[in-house]
Amino acid sequence: MDPRATTMAMLRAALEQELPAAVALRRRIHAQPELSGAEWRTAEEVTAAIGAGETSVVAETGRLIRIGRQEGPCVAVRAELDALPVIECTGSDDASTNGLMHACGHDVHLAATAALARAAARVDLPVPLLVILQPREEKPPSGAREIVATKILTEHDVRAVVGAHVQPLLSRRTVAATEGAVNASTDELEILITGRGGHGGYPHLTRDPVLALAQVIVALQQVVSRRVDPLHAAVLSIGAVRAGSAANVIPDEAHAHGTLRLLDVADRARVHEEITTIVDRVAAGFGCRGEVRIQDGEPALVNDALLAAGTHPRLAELGFELTSSLRSCGADDFSHYGDVARILMMFVGVDQQPGLAEPAILHHATFRPTDDAVGDVALALLAGYVAALDASIIG
CATH class of the missing domain: 3.40.630.10 (Zn peptidases)
Incomplete structure (x- = not known):
């Protein structure tokens, strides 16, 4: 036996x-x-x-x-x-x-x-x-x-x-x-968009970080849909957004936090690079500065x-x-x-x-x-x- x-x-x-x-x-x-x-x-x-x-x-x-x-x-x-x-x-x-x-x-x-x-x-x-x-x-x-x-x-x-x-x-x-x-591997994203705040009735005098952040969040979704092999499981979710304190005031900054999940080990470094590029360039398109900190989690x-x-x-x-x-x-x-x-x-x-x-x-x-x-x-x-x-x- x-x-x-x-x-x-x-x-x-x-x-x-x-x-x-x-x-x-x-x-x-x-x-x-x-x-x-x-x-x-x-x-x-x-x-x-x-x-x-x-x-x-x-x-x-x-x-x-x-x-x-x-x-x-x-x-x-x-x-x-x-x-x-x-x-x-x-x-x-x-x-x-x-x-x-x-x-x-x-x-x-x-x-x-x-x-x-x-x-x-x-x-x-x-x-x-x-x-x-x-x-x-x-x-x-x-x-x-x-x-x-x-x-x-x-x-x-x-x-x-x-x-x-x-x-x-x-x-x-x-x-x-x-x-x-x-x-999946799991990483946390911390996104900061810095603009120039001001009166909500005079938006032309500001550089609106809230609008820029909204576009960044939308643009980030194409990382999964257009930058990762469709046969590779991947998830990018934004779970928290924070900006401003009054309805008629455009703030100087806008923040977002999210999670990135990837099953394929080889995708991780490339996706990190894509995220950094999108945050930087989309924010720049709205006259703002975009920064992202990616905290490595579990492999x-x-x-x-x-x-x-x-x-x-x-x-x-x-x-x-x-x-x-x-x-x-x-x-x-x-x-x-x-x-x-x-x-x-x-x-x-x-x-x-x-x-x-x-x-x-x-x-x-x-x-x-x-x-x-x-x-x-x-x-x-x-x-x-x-x-x-x-x-x-x-x-």
Whole structure:
């Protein structure tokens, strides 16, 4: 029998016994969410629930827990500690009341990871499992980037990092484990148009930055429609505009903030250049000065082809239906782990708690997957771990 199949069978059996406690953990975490950078209690709660392995603190509130041998190559799984500043409206008996919410499923990810870690501690692992309880996924500075920068993953000889994210766009028992880019790079734009203000009744004596900014915003849309290959996913959205303080006064300045999302790594530098050129030249056409500051965010999340392919038969064996239709212009700092290891992010379909708004939407005040999601995410992580045992990955 394939040793990996034996490992999966043992882990699966142990995992089934851990799920009731994991569901209870999920509910406790859901009821007491914490913001990015303040996940002290959450980290302690999950670490205590795992109750095994060698633990170290990383990125201030994060934890690394190594299960199995303390030397040699290992496979890592990642779960996110932080919640969002969203007021929960689910009506669940474990609903948060502190003005924060696990509206992105991190409570599910944490509980599933704890279940897998406890199962792993009960079997003789062929390759150690490193649990990454990561802070600050939702808000910069990125917890993943900081963890990678410490070189601690290199010290642990991490060869692969596996993640799984709940996804209400997929039906339950469906998983996307797709090679290539599955999440976009994300950059923030800060645009400043400087003109010459004055009386709204004498516009000929001014250089109107509001009009210039309006034209800049319109012109920027052609970056996606005319400067990016139509087969490459790209999004440029302006989410905030600010100018002036009175109806009859043309201000000196106008500001805009936006986001740029790109799936193709090669498009990023060229699109940045296009944006800078448009802001400068369109503003100049209205007698104004245009400046843009582009703040680099997360890189595109690119799944390793070998790891993705190896996971497919394991997921099928566990009863999941596979799909390759899910790629997203959302972003996840999980992408930073690709700098030091092969990575795989899977999207796991979930059911919405009955009686809540449909369709379910990530980051929404009524998003609450059923408790079945804990077991599904844990099984997906298990499949990823077993796939990573391939000799071409571990070496």
